[in-house]
Amino acid sequence: SQQGEEDPQALSIQEGENATMNCSYKTSINNLQWYRQNSGRGLVHLILIRSNEREKHSGRLRVTLDTSKKSSSLLITASRAADTASYFCAANHGSSNTGKLIFGQGTTLQVKP
């Protein structure tokens, strides 16, 4: 079963607007990772946030983590048409001694030019 649940499932915005995607997970984590996927191709790593971090930035991306609520959010600022893709959060279990990632169902983002 998927541990991560993402919200919304689909998001359509105009170029230049901000896009926010949310992710919830069920058990304690070592870290949470966000990935982008274009048209059924491989996953591109965007950002990793560790369980002891609350916020992280990378370019136009901002990720927050609230371990008390077991949730994370990804904000893409000043979106571009090239940001159109599916976005997934993936949790690395706190109790796991492996690199197993549990993915959410993903958010499909469409950015209209």
Add this chain to the structure above:
Amino acid sequence: ETGVTQSPTHLIKTRGQQVTLRCSSQSGHNTVSWYQQALGQGPQFIFQYYREEENGRGNFPPRFSGLQFPNYSSELNVNALELDDSALYLCASSSLWTSGGTDTQYFGPGTRLTVL
């Protein structure tokens, strides 16, 4: 470019056949993980190999098996293919922390398997 490669890109098989998918990890990584992604779904963890030993397995039957070689390349083998095995198969390489857990996983472009 992640430095992780997979072959073949696409593959068509018939039910009951066997298939081998290949992955070449990023240099310096000691761990390879395999994921299955059905259409419209998030990837599902199949198993992971660390220093040539299976190190964790998801909810997949034994007909899904794997190998990791000393040069950190890896294979995913699926026997007795079923229609539901049609999916995108992704491998990811990473470094496993000695304290447990993993750092960033770098994914290959995937192999699209169609079972008829």
